[in-house]
Amino acid sequence: MSGAEITYTGYVIAAYAVAFVLGAGLTLWTVLAARRAHIELARVEVDSLRFARRHSAAGGEPS
Amino acid sequence: MAMTGFANPAVFMKWSGRLLPWLSGLALIALAGALWLALRAPPDYQQGETVRIMYVHVPAAWLAMFMYAIMSASALGTLVWRHPLADVSQRAAAPIGMVFTLICLITGSIWGRPMWGVWWVWDARLTSVLVLFLMYCGILALWRAMEDPLRAARAVAILTLVGFINVPIIKFSVDWWNTLHQPASVLRMDGPALHPDILWPLLAMAGALSLVAVALHMAGMRTEILQRRVRARRIVLLDRMSRLNSGSVGASL
Numbered sequence: 001m002s003g004a005e006i007t008y009t010g011y012v013i014a015a016y017a018v019a020f021v022l023g024a025g026l027t028l029w030t031v032l033a034a035r036r037a038h039i040e041l042a043r044v045e046v047d048s049l050r051f052a053r054r055h056s057a058a059g060g061e062p063s
Numbered sequence: 064m065a066m067t068g069f070a071n072p073a074v075f076m077k078w079s080g081r082l083l084p085w086l087s088g089l090a091l092i093a094l095a096g097a098l099w100l101a102l103r104a105p106p107d108y109q110q111g112e113t114v115r116i117m118y119v120h121v122p123a124a125w126l127a128m129f130m131y132a133i134m135s136a137s138a139l140g141t142l143v144w145r146h147p148l149a150d151v152s153q154r155a156a157a158p159i160g161m162v163f164t165l166i167c168l169i170t171g172s173i174w175g176r177p178m179w180g181v182w183w184v185w186d187a188r189l190t191s192v193l194v195l196f197l198m199y200c201g202i203l204a205l206w207r208a209m210e211d212p213l214r215a216a217r218a219v220a221i222l223t224l225v226g227f228i229n230v231p232i233i234k235f236s237v238d239w240w241n242t243l244h245q246p247a248s249v250l251r252m253d254g255p256a257l258h259p260d261i262l263w264p265l266l267a268m269a270g271a272l273s274l275v276a277v278a279l280h281m282a283g284m285r286t287e288i289l290q291r292r293v294r295a296r297r298i299v300l301l302d303r304m305s306r307l308n309s310g311s312v313g314a315s316l
Contacts, residue, residue, distance in 0.1 A: 008111050008112040008113050008177055009112050011112075011113055011116065011173050011174070011176065011177050012112050012113060012115045012116055014173050015115075015116040015119060015120070015169075015170040015173040015174065016115075016116075016119065018166065018169045018170060018173070019119045019123070019166050019170060022162050022165060022166050022169075023162070023166070023275070025162075026158065026159065026162045026279065027275075027279065029158070030279050030282050030283055030286070031282070033283075033286045034282055034285065034286040034289070037286045037289035037290050037293065038289065040289075040290075040293045041289050041292055041293050041296075044293050044296045044297055044300065045296065047300060048296060048299070048300050051300060051303065051304070055307065
């Protein structure tokens with residue numbers, strides 16, 4: 001293999017590495033955002049339920 | 064069920080929840096197969112090994128424009144029909160399009176150094192793709208800058224539709240101006256000008272990355288719908304709390 005080919009292979013590896021890092025980063029960001037949204041939704045539902053229980057036990061909220 | 068029934072956020076969450084794991088698995092298998100084809104393809108007689116960069120660069124460029132086309136169609140849905148899923152779709156497509164544009168720009172630059180002798184030239188194709196990247200950045204920044212989601216959706220939809228003028232400019236820039244970037248060699252009126260040994264890995268990679276983009280778009284839309292549900296429930300909860308507080312203040316007076 002000549003020196004020029006070795007250099008070109010380096011460019012190919014660099015291009016694929018950049019694409020992999022950006023693609024994996026986007027995928028990870030999407031997955032983490034989905035997970036966070038699920039956790040936040042569960043938390044706000046628990047808060048709503050707690051609030052409803054506390055105030056129904058105390059005679060309900062004013063209309 | 065009519066298409067409008069499928070476009071309901073609750074129905075979308077139901078069927079996308081079933082479809083997404085299969086779509087993600089299919090995208091991964093297709094990507095592995097396309098990578099295998101791309102790495103096994105013969106080197107080009109002029110470009111040598113660097114032709115393999117094209118298997119990432121060209122599909123990334125197509126998807127950068129395709130995601131912008133999805134955003135533009137969604138922007139029309141927001142402005143004309145005010146469909147609840149249109150803004151969700153637009154918001155989920157923007158980061159995906161931005162990343163594909165960035166992959167296109169960086170891999171193109173890495174290919175340009177050994178082939179053209181420069182990392183960058185201000186020719187019409189490269190500059191118009193850079194403008195597309197800046198459009199994506201501007202759209203994402205505008206969403207973050209505006210607090211009212213309805214106003215933000217309308218402003219972003221208008222900006223997206225104005226920016227759509229850049230998509231045909233990118234496509235035809237190599238025909239309209241004298242550019243260092245080569246003219247189209249796949250999407251041509253008289254058929255592809257590539258040898259099948261290069262064309263098939265390129266098409267396989269384009270198909271695989273399209274599946275990845277669709278899966279990410281679907282996942283992004285689901286997250287956006289969940290985040291909107293969280294916001295809506297927080298507003299209801301805060302409203303109930305403030306009504307309760309004002310009631311107890313009224314009672315004490």
